[in-house]
Amino acid sequence: MSDPETRLAADRDVVDLGEAYRDSGLEPILEDLEGELIGLQPVKRRIREIAALLLVARLREKLGLSAERPGLHMSFTGRPGTGKTTVAHRMALILHKMGYARKGHLIVASREDLVGQYVGHTAPKTREVLKKSLGGVLFIDEAYYLYRQENERDYGQEAIEILLQAMENQRDDLVVILAGYKERMEVFFQSNPGFHSRIAHHIDFPDYSLAELMAIAELMLRQQMYRFDEASRDAFEKYLERRVRQPHFSNARSIRNALDRIRLRQAQRLVEQRTRVSKDELSRIDAEDVLRSRVFDDAMESGSPPRAAGQSEEA
Secondary structure (H helix, E strand, O other): OOHHHHHHHHHHOOOOHHHHHHHHOHHHHHHHHHHHOOOOHHHHHHHHHHHHHHHHHHHHHHOOOOOOOOOOOEEEEOOOOOOHHHHHHHHHHHHHHOOOOOOOOEEEEOHHHHOOOOOOOHHHHHHHHHHHHOOEEEEEOOHHHHOOOOOOOOOHHHHHHHHHHHHHHOOOOEEEEEEEOHHHHHHHHHHOHHHHHHOOEEEEOOOOOHHHHHHHHHHHHHHOOOEEOHHHHHHHHHHHHHHOOOOOOOOHHHHHHHHHHHHHHHHHHHHHHOOOOOHHHHHEEOHHHHHOOHHHOOOHHHOOOOOOOOOOOOO
């Protein structure tokens, strides 16, 4: 082979990774994920690794190298409000951009969507959800509720068997993400080893730190065109210190609920004033809007005003 022919053959065996990455459309998705979610650095790093794996797999296929389809079924473990559903949406987009999901849509399901209440009811329900999910991602939240060992008449096991079959036989057109509390998911996998053997990626979503929760609150307020002042910011930090130690705390979800209630209290305070208000007052959260939370009920030294009659919200 002459030198020009040799160079031409060599050129055919080379790919520009930078160009391939730019052309893939991955960068905007990963940047959106970075901007949309505070913290979660281990999760974001793992998603970037998976995206890189899919890109390299496509390039290997282009060069005629062995390119067996990567395992794509996943497990997301962590407490509520840690961004699992948001990341699942982004993963569906990544899979679509890389050609591993025809549609790139996300179907969110729970036990109620999959398990019937009488004989012959479960199979059509489960298959209908699977049919809707083909070409995309099926996200099953609190997946461990599918399995109820203590109830011999429960139909969850039938749904599990259908799901396992689909994860194996339709793996070229379906990605399943199982999600839930880490400890419960570990028990679920032990009781259903067929799931564990089909899961390629186990990703744990850590709880947010107090600083990250505060940053999430600030971000949510900016998006809603509200803001803390110095006193209300300090009050909300004290709120967080107490709230995270209470039952049923759900990370970012609890932050959103708390801010909804704070805005209610701010609105009530402004209306009761019966005066002219400025744009600044309409957007500013005051300390008393935070301190009226039930979280401060056990701390009279906080100086919080009494809760309004009939107020029952947790936050």
